[in-house]
Amino acid sequence: xxxxxxxxxxxxxxxxxxxxxxxxxxxxxxxxxxxxxxxxxxxxxxxxxxxxxxxxxxxxxxxxxxxxxxxxxxxxxxxxxxxxxxxxx
Amino acid sequence: xxxxxxxxxxxxxxxxxxxxxxxxxxxxxxxxxxxxxxxxxxxxxxxxxxxxxxxxxxxxxxxxxxxxxxxxxx
Numbered sequence: 001x002x003x004x005x006x007x008x009x010x011x012x013x014x015x016x017x018x019x020x021x022x023x024x025x026x027x028x029x030x031x032x033x034x035x036x037x038x039x040x041x042x043x044x045x046x047x048x049x050x051x052x053x054x055x056x057x058x059x060x061x062x063x064x065x066x067x068x069x070x071x072x073x074x075x076x077x078x079x080x081x082x083x084x085x086x087x088x089x
Numbered sequence: 090x091x092x093x094x095x096x097x098x099x100x101x102x103x104x105x106x107x108x109x110x111x112x113x114x115x116x117x118x119x120x121x122x123x124x125x126x127x128x129x130x131x132x133x134x135x136x137x138x139x140x141x142x143x144x145x146x147x148x149x150x151x152x153x154x155x156x157x158x159x160x161x162x163x
Contacts, residue, residue, distance in 0.1 A: 031147075
């Protein structure tokens with residue numbers, strides 16, 4: 001039986017942080033669709049986008065790529081198909 | 090808040106009804122029904138975590154969905 005890769009707690013904490021920031025980005029995107037001239041919201045959006053990118057970088061350094069087709073850098077060897085997948089986490 | 094998040098009505102019960110009557114039926118009326126256009130820089134939840142758990146970034150749009158099973162059955 002292949003060795004089951006146990007995930008540290010930091011995996012779940014980082015993943016939740018990413019979820020939190022991405023949710024804020026979703027809400028702000030919807031808000032800005034109807035309020036395009038709200039400068040504060042745009043600043044908040046850019047801040048959250050930057051933060052989301054940072055979080056994803058730190059996550060990917062430890063746990064491998066999150067996205068494909070060049071959205072994320074790859075480890076060696078090519079391992080994006082390794083478990084766990086999002087629904088297995 | 091001048092509106093309620095749940096509204097109920099009692100349907101007409103006919104003596105011909107084959108099934109046990111439903112005395113009261115309720116439905117959800119979330120805040121967005123009562124806000125024609127979202128005001129600028131309206132209040133947000135202090136942390137992203139709370140916004141995620143509450144399901145919205147804006148406190149004025151938060152709806153706990155108080156519609157419980159028993160509310161429908163009374």
